[in-house]
Amino acid sequence: xKNKRLIVGIIGIALGILCQILYFTGTRDTFWSAMGGGLIGxxxxxxxxxxxxxxxxxxxxxxxxxxxxxxxxxxxxKAWSWxxxxxxxxxxxxxxxxxxxGYDSLSQFSSYALCLLLAIYCISYxxxxxxx
Amino acid sequence: MKNRxxxxxxxxxxKQEDFAKTMGVSRQTISSLENGRYNPSIFLAYKIARYFxxxxxxxxxxxxxxxxxx
Numbered sequence: 001x002k003n004k005r006l007i008v009g010i011i012g013i014a015l016g017i018l019c020q021i022l023y024f025t026g027t028r029d030t031f032w033s034a035m036g037g038g039l040i041g042x043x044x045x046x047x048x049x050x051x052x053x054x055x056x057x058x059x060x061x062x063x064x065x066x067x068x069x070x071x072x073x074x075x076x077x078k079a080w081s082w083x084x085x086x087x088x089x090x091x092x093x094x095x096x097x098x099x100x101x102g103y104d105s106l107s108q109f110s111s112y113a114l115c116l117l118l119a120i121y122c123i124s125y126x127x128x129x130x131x132x
Numbered sequence: 133m134k135n136r137x138x139x140x141x142x143x144x145x146x147k148q149e150d151f152a153k154t155m156g157v158s159r160q161t162i163s164s165l166e167n168g169r170y171n172p173s174i175f176l177a178y179k180i181a182r183y184f185x186x187x188x189x190x191x192x193x194x195x196x197x198x199x200x201x202x
Binding site: 065066068069070071072074 | 152153156157158160161164170172173175176
């Protein structure tokens with residue numbers, strides 16, 4: 001972690017500035033300006049936390065304990081698992097809901113998202129089964 | 133799984149926060165362990181037992197019911 005956040009922060013800000021330059025020179029539209037703003041903001045937060053981590057020993061100790069804590073990792077894995085299940089149910093409901101209300105393209109998009117998640121799950125399961 | 137962490141820790145006069153620091157986990161994790169809300173990994177269980185100079189079986193109480201719940 002020591003310098004990872006600083007590097008991520010600097011890269012984020014640099015990419016954000018690049019997006020802004022592309023927008024202001026007229027080569028890209030407002031999407032890239034908004035993206036640039038987001039990247040600069042996220043990069044600045046990463047940079048601030050990275051500097052705080054390097055300078056504040058108390059914060060560093062708490063951060064390291066929290067990130068290495070096995071219960072926190074367990075909770076994080078559980079939260080990802082719940083998110084996956086919830087996403088499947090929400091997507092399935094959206095496929096049917098959009099179809100019934102006549103939004104066929106949104107229904108199709110939801111079904112693609114659902115299929116993609118299931119495909120990622122199957123690949124992950126296959127890889128992890130070989131590993132463990 | 134039930135355990136005797138709180139009982140042993142208190143008998144040795146160790147604060148939850150200090151114990152957490154020694155084990156390299158958060159205070160909340162120790163609290164959850166003591167309340168039986170969270171079961172530790174084998175590594176943490178071993179670390180705790182070794183810290184108390186006891187065996188894992190002396191600290192963690194195996195219950196057939198826990199096995200059936202899994």
